[in-house]
Amino acid sequence: MANVLRNSAKFGFSGVLSQLSIHSRHGRECVSPCFSLQQRNNSTSPKIKVDLDSSTGVAVLRMQSPPVNSLSLDFLTEFCINLEKLEMDRSCRGLIITSTLSKVFSAGLDIMEMYGKSPERCGEFWKAVQEMWLKLYGSNMATIAAINGSSPAGGCLMSIGCDYRIMVDNPRYSIGLNETQLGIVAPFWFKDTLVNTVGNRAAELSLELGLLYSAPDALKIGLVDQLVPEDQVLSTAQDTMSKWLAIPDHARQIDQCVYIIYNTSPLPLDHARQMDQCVISVCIYYI
Numbered sequence: 001m002a003n004v005l006r007n008s009a010k011f012g013f014s015g016v017l018s019q020l021s022i023h024s025r026h027g028r029e030c031v032s033p034c035f036s037l038q039q040r041n042n043s044t045s046p047k048i049k050v051d052l053d054s055s056t057g058v059a060v061l062r063m064q065s066p067p068v069n070s071l072s073l074d075f076l077t078e079f080c081i082n083l084e085k086l087e088m089d090r091s092c093r094g095l096i097i098t099s100t101l102s103k104v105f106s107a108g109l110d111i112m113e114m115y116g117k118s119p120e121r122c123g124e125f126w127k128a129v130q131e132m133w134l135k136l137y138g139s140n141m142a143t144i145a146a147i148n149g150s151s152p153a154g155g156c157l158m159s160i161g162c163d164y165r166i167m168v169d170n171p172r173y174s175i176g177l178n179e180t181q182l183g184i185v186a187p188f189w190f191k192d193t194l195v196n197t198v199g200n201r202a203a204e205l206s207l208e209l210g211l212l213y214s215a216p217d218a219l220k221i222g223l224v225d226q227l228v229p230e231d232q233v234l235s236t237a238q239d240t241m242s243k244w245l246a247i248p249d250h251a252r253q254i255d256q257c258v259y260i261i262y263n264t265s266p267l268p269l270d271h272a273r274q275m276d277q278c279v280i281s282v283c284i285y286y287i
């Protein structure tokens with residue numbers, strides 16, 4: 001543990017994950033010389049747009065994959081590449097995630113990825129889902145989800161993978177891990193992330209009944225931290241981010257790291273990750 005804490009101070013949570021023998025290679029110390037200034041500041045790709053304001057150190061990642069920002073293998077790959085670039089950029093300290101689509105933040109995993117695909121493809125897809133969560137939950141950046149629409153299942157996972165959630169105050173927008181309603185089961189690390197957000201009992205009810213919460217109900221159980229009018233979601237996220245960035249990065253990162261280490265099952269470990277991947281790939285294949 002002492003080693004883990006020493007390393008957490010040096011590398012942040014992502015760094016600690018890599019010390020625990022996993023994939024993550026992107027502590028703040030590791031700045032790739034490969035990216036040009038232009039590449040670092042702005043990148044536009046078909047499904048995701050990132051704008052980094054180098055004067056504030058805050059990047060806004062906009063998901064722009066109609067109709068519903070579903071998390072396909074292509075989407076997840078792009079998402080992870082963008083996160084990785086930002087993670088390696090010393091000038092970026094905070095990340096806000098939002099959607100350009102009206103009414104939808106993200107519909108969660110792309111259902112077409114779970115239908116009629118080969119075992120290899122299922123494995124690749126699931127690895128990308130794991131990667132998205134590991135990169136986001138383990139990020140050294142302060143992360144805020146500006147949830148401007150519905151966010152079921154994998155969309156909810158993405159939201160609770162952030163440090164803070166601001167949702168549009170609209171009772172028609174819903175959020176939650178509704179997998180059981182679809183006849184499938186949220187993996188244990190979805191559960192851990194939910195428990196870390198809303199506590200044990202609320203998570204248990206929520207998962208077993210596959211509850212989707214309206215924005216006001218999500219606030220009541222602590223699934224989101226704040227509700228705001230639609231036109232204020234981004235500005236509120238920016239204001240909130242400045243409070244997070246007033247905390248020295250190393251202190252916030254160590255605190256987060258200790259919290260996660262004590263409260264999260266061992267997906268970061270290679271064997272747990274591979275076992276999870278294997279079980280889920282087989283499940284998807286036989287659905």
Ligand SMILES: CC/C=C\C/C=C\C/C=C\C/C=C/C(=O)SCCNC(=O)CCNC(=O)[C@H](O)C(C)(C)COP(=O)(O)OP(=O)(O)OC[C@H]1O[C@@H](n2cnc3c(N)ncnc32)[C@H](O)[C@@H]1OP(=O)(O)O
Pocket residue numbers: 067068070071103104106107108109110111112114150152153154155178179182184185186187280283284
């Ligand atoms: C023991 C273990 C067993 C099995 C393990 C297997 C898997 C792993 C287990 C769990 C993890 C799963 C996580 C997930 O994320 S599963 C996905 C769950 N997502 C949903 O349930 C969301 C479904 N969508 C909606 O509720 C609505 O679409 C939404 C509220 C997001 C938006 O509503 P709106 O009215 O604006 O749009 P729609 O008309 O409904 O949709 C437009 C368009 O988009 C298509 N669509 C919607 N969701 C998805 C999706 N997740 N993937 C792909 N495509 C999606 C929808 O079909 C419409 O298409 P079209 O008809 O062609 O216009």
